[in-house]
Amino acid sequence: MKESVKMKKVEGGVCAAKGFTAGGIHCGIRKNRDKKDLSVIFSEVPGTAAAVYTTNLVKGAPLVVTKQHLADGKAQAVICNSGNANTCNANGIEIAQQMSGLLADELGIGANDVIVASTGVIGQPLDIEPIAGGMKALGASLSKDGSTDAAEGIMTTDTIKKEIAVEFELGGKTCRIGGIAKGSGMIHPDMATMLVFITTDAAISSAMLQKALSGDIQSTFNMISVDGDTSTNDMVCVIANGLAGNEPVTGEGEDFSAFMKALNTVTVSLCRMLAGDGEGATKLLECTVTGASDLKCAKTVAKSVICSSLLKAAMFGADANWGRVLCAIGYSKADVDVNKIDVSFRSPKGEICVCRNGAGVEFSEEKAKEILLEKEIEILVELNSGTASSKAWGCDLTYDYVKINGDYRT
């Protein structure tokens, strides 16, 4: 990947790229009329498409239907409701097909070109009535400014809307790529992740789009964890409509690398937003592992640290309890020499080394507290055994996580 690729942050989320509009409405799946519960994304021309799905054996019905629709590598629209996951229901597949069909009719496209998704409670029948009744309004909500509404319509326990877009060049043409995401609890992706919808006007074949996405998630969405629970409805998908007019990307090379870098900028931003908005979270945790013998080792260590309930609770309390970092590395099954590990904590308030060669060093508890009271904490782990590195993202464990999940259904 060339470092020379220029990237500029732009407004507009999933509508930043040419030819895309989006929208969101309250149709009545949720009781609260102030909360949008149905979202749409639309490309004025059909695009290539790629997706990755949860590895949970229990798979939401919408994922099954989307997978069928994307078999030809093409898509033109996304429909997604919140408030009900449409999972573990007897008629889930039928409902997901009806959702696709209703949107296709409204937009005058093929049902086969619709990506369908749902998020919310598992195991409660999803009523098609409010969705059918709201379809006209949903179509009417489509606009170039609609990314924020779409981001809002897919939120469950999320407290912030998650959108991002960047501009970059591909073969001399200006391209844009942007995305929205939802996810706050039940986040511990494995090969795929929470609901993420990405749009781009770059021209790229569906094969290369899938390759870019499948490669990217290994170091992005698969490296975040809020609570160790892998959802049944996780999905990340991308639509590329080619309206930027670049020479289509159909193989490896400079253009593919530039696209990968732009995609990665979007996905890392969304990962940080997802982890930082973990249910009840007050802090974003980023663990950076360096000096690992290989990539697998680096990733295993980073993810184990981020997943430790004990470390997460310590971070909530701004407690520099580095023994819990070492403990989490120790049980990660990664092949490390514990006597070579250095650990530091870093935030905008500074950096402090708390462990060297696997043993504690004297440090100022006062300074450590000051660093750990910040909203974004970096946990730096140097294994001193090689050159591989990896990052993982998570959040602290708080009273509010327990509160939110102690009675989610009612």
Added chain:
Amino acid sequence: MKESVKMKKVEGGVCAAKGFTAGGIHCGIRKNRDKKDLSVIFSEVPGTAAAVYTTNLVKGAPLVVTKQHLADGKAQAVICNSGNANTCNANGIEIAQQMSGLLADELGIGANDVIVASTGVIGQPLDIEPIAGGMKALGASLSKDGSTDAAEGIMTTDTIKKEIAVEFELGGKTCRIGGIAKGSGMIHPDMATMLVFITTDAAISSAMLQKALSGDIQSTFNMISVDGDTSTNDMVCVIANGLAGNEPVTGEGEDFSAFMKALNTVTVSLCRMLAGDGEGATKLLECTVTGASDLKCAKTVAKSVICSSLLKAAMFGADANWGRVLCAIGYSKADVDVNKIDVSFRSPKGEICVCRNGAGVEFSEEKAKEILLEKEIEILVELNSGTASSKAWGCDLTYDYVKINGDYRT
């Protein structure tokens, strides 16, 4: 294992068996003078011994020393402090050796026959001074009534003392086996578990004792989880001093089976106490999986359910959110047919089926709430795919878990 083995619960914990005494004192490792921090168990004659240890790569120094001492399969005493784990310290091994030596001198036995253990904060030097200064008092504390004091001296965030003893027959002789345990957080054992000390007056070779213990923990201590964190200092050990006078158990057979059953009675009791006293816990959760295709599948499913933060929080809120049980089974990697799964919740208030064939069934939310408000909840998972079964134990996730771990060190 014959069901005819008679087992009677008796008082006395680790002192229930002939020839064992125990005690505990406050020596000054902890600042709080009201909290005991040093414990001892002593057998008047040397016994055979067996142990299992944490699989965490970061291993407490006491475990390394104990492993050396048990290489000959013999032990006569246990010393254990709380308040400091003596782990990730430059001079940890030396301190653990000094602890063994000091106790050996006090009791007039070989240092090689001492099992040494520590529990508490990781990565802070353990001062030998208070231990050396308290050694006379520790020796003097030994008594036939001392099991409770010993159980208290090894507690960290535990809220209840954990001890149990049973009486059974072996070759016509009355034998006893009893144990004490500590553990509340950082509990997710893997091949070994929290600190558990078991004593028996049965005569059994060290090889068969190790075989009994290594076999037993697979379905007991390895099937509990409080928070998914595997400690660096986990250890379970048994001393058998043979004073019951039974024909020594030196191979498989009826006597070995009877011993296994007695051991299992003690370990299952301690497991339930450990899980039910998980940090901040208000409920003991027991997941029973039946109808699995094989034992591995049953264990994987049971443990995945018990480990789900989302389910644990739902149980705290007495919320019959069975979708989280299915979700946890789905990501467990166990080979199951999700469309065959039935789920019920049971407690002293009754039993309620909430999911059949992988989909929700109508049930009374009121009745479910009544069942789930109890202190001990059974989660019954029927996979309908075979005859293997397994149990796992855990606890709910509460505000207090976060509180306890948000600032453990200070």
